[in-house]
Amino acid sequence: xxxxxxxxxxxxxxxxxxxxxxxxxxxxxxxxxxxxxxxxxxxxxxxxxxxxxxxxxxxxxxxxxxxxxxxxxxxxxxxxxxxxxxxxxxxxxxxxxxxxxxxxxxxxxxxxxxx
Numbered sequence: 001x002x003x004x005x006x007x008x009x010x011x012x013x014x015x016x017x018x019x020x021x022x023x024x025x026x027x028x029x030x031x032x033x034x035x036x037x038x039x040x041x042x043x044x045x046x047x048x049x050x051x052x053x054x055x056x057x058x059x060x061x062x063x064x065x066x067x068x069x070x071x072x073x074x075x076x077x078x079x080x081x082x083x084x085x086x087x088x089x090x091x092x093x094x095x096x097x098x099x100x101x102x103x104x105x106x107x108x109x110x111x112x113x114x115x
Contacts, residue, residue, distance in 0.1 A: 002026055002104045004095040009109030012085055016113075020080040022095030022106060028076050031097040031104070036069065036080045038091035038111075045094065049080060062088070085113045 003025040012018055020036065028034055035050020035058075049059045049069040057069055068081040078095065090113050095106035 002031060002097060002099065002102075004097060004104050004106035006093065006095050006106040006109040009093060009111045011112045011114065014086055014113055014115050016085055017081070017083045018085065018111060020082065020093055020095075020109060020111075022078045022080075024076045024078070024097065026076065027073070028071060028078060028097070029073055031099060034071065034078045034095070034097040036078075037094045037096055038089075039094065039108075040091045048093070050096070051078075082111070085111075087113045087115045089113050 005023045006020060008018060008020040010018060024031060032053060033050055036048040037045045038048050039045040047060055048063055049067055051057055066084045071078045090111060092108040092110050094108045097104050
């Protein structure tokens with residue numbers, strides 16, 4: 001089993017930045033496709049950014065150029081740097097990873113962007 005714990009959410013104004021962290025309970029070298037998803041009430045959870053199986057990155061079109069996913073293998077932590085935040089970025093952000101066939105989710109962290 002793997003536990004993922006997110007932190008770093010909060011309330012910011014449009015145009016500001018936040019950095020989310022996702023700490024894993026084991027080495028992230030052995031957790032596949034770690035990434036970030038977000039969800040708003042009444043909508044499906046959507047991919048924000050993630051590492052691919054070969055170590056490259058995928059981003060949702062809506063965050064390209066503003067968000068950056070990174071990782072620190074020594075700290076077993078994945079980050080999401082979010083710049084130029086917009087009100088439409090308001091959501092609960094979840095960390096995700098998998099060791100097939102298991103899929104892991106964190107508890108989520110709220111990001112609220114005021115206009």
